[in-house]
Amino acid sequence: MEREVDFDRVEYATNRNLEDDEGNENGHIKMFSYDNETFFYDMTCPYCGNSFEGEDELGSRPWWIECPECTRSTNVFRIKDAHDRKVKERGADTDEVPDV
Numbered sequence: 001m002e003r004e005v006d007f008d009r010v011e012y013a014t015n016r017n018l019e020d021d022e023g024n025e026n027g028h029i030k031m032f033s034y035d036n037e038t039f040f041y042d043m044t045c046p047y048c049g050n051s052f053e054g055e056d057e058l059g060s061r062p063w064w065i066e067c068p069e070c071t072r073s074t075n076v077f078r079i080k081d082a083h084d085r086k087v088k089e090r091g092a093d094t095d096e097v098p099d100v
């Protein structure tokens, strides 16, 4: 179920583990986009271990992917969000709920 990625065209890519409620990294997501609008993902659900893939248009945050098997949703933040999170960790003012 590996999706071919054309890295010459990729604008955005992420590849990281996903945690369940206890913080166990049971899941994984690989996500990429060629235009920063349509995102393709290949995900292993951290809650039930189901692997699935799909594509979606990423709008505004927060962005969630729902597992078709157990219907739990996982919050997926983008590279920009990861940067924001670092700012939060440094203690900058924010009125947003952290991603974790």
Ligand SMILES: [Zn+2]
Pocket: 045, 046, 047, 048, 049, 050, 067, 068, 069, 070, 071, 072
């Ligand atoms: Zn699941």
